[in-house]
Amino acid sequence: MGAGVVVCRPGELGAQEVLLVRRRSDGLWDVPGGGRAWWEWNALAARRELRQGTGLRVGRLGRLGVWGGPLQRQLSPDGETVDWTRHVFVAAYQGGQPVAREDAAEVAWWPLDALPAEVSPATAGYFRALRARGQPT
Numbered sequence: 001m002g003a004g005v006v007v008c009r010p011g012e013l014g015a016q017e018v019l020l021v022r023r024r025s026d027g028l029w030d031v032p033g034g035g036r037a038w039w040e041w042n043a044l045a046a047r048r049e050l051r052q053g054t055g056l057r058v059g060r061l062g063r064l065g066v067w068g069g070p071l072q073r074q075l076s077p078d079g080e081t082v083d084w085t086r087h088v089f090v091a092a093y094q095g096g097q098p099v100a101r102e103d104a105a106e107v108a109w110w111p112l113d114a115l116p117a118e119v120s121p122a123t124a125g126y127f128r129a130l131r132a133r134g135q136p137t
Contacts, residue, residue: 002086003046004033006064006130007056009093009109016112018127019093020119021053021104026075029116030123031088032056034103042087054098054107058091065129067122077103088126090133 011017020029032053036045043061050056068085076082100107110116115127 001036001038002034002084003036003040003042003049004031004086004088004126005046005050005058005061006031006088006090006126007050007058007093008090008112008130011109011111017109018112018115018130019054019056019098020108020110020116021100022106022108022118024103024105025077027105027118028123029110029119031126032104032107033086033088036087043089046087046089052102053100053104055101056096056098057094059094061089061091064088064090064126064133067125073120086122088129090130 007019009017019032021032022029032050033046034049036042046061050058066085066087069083073081073083098107112127112131
């Protein structure tokens, strides 16, 4: 079980940008997130993972959706293949400089309409849902 956050901000010329991290384990870009302890609320886990992975904090979280099954398959840091169920939230950027921490090799802002090709099918699904939803908050 895991949780993640799509952090959004207005970019140049009003285009929406999202924060992505490049995972050390497989080199793919993803939203900040990770595992959830059995006792954690999903939203609290998402906030914790965002802070641990990038150093950022956000305000209100909106639920984007829940994804699971083979599309959520990832390579864990210890080399095992894991199928996740992931609760994904969306939040507006509130400031601060994101920094790659823990299992993030790199962190960057990407225009929502020009995302990198190196994302998993599950991550691509998050962004389809975000585009269908519209504004983050």
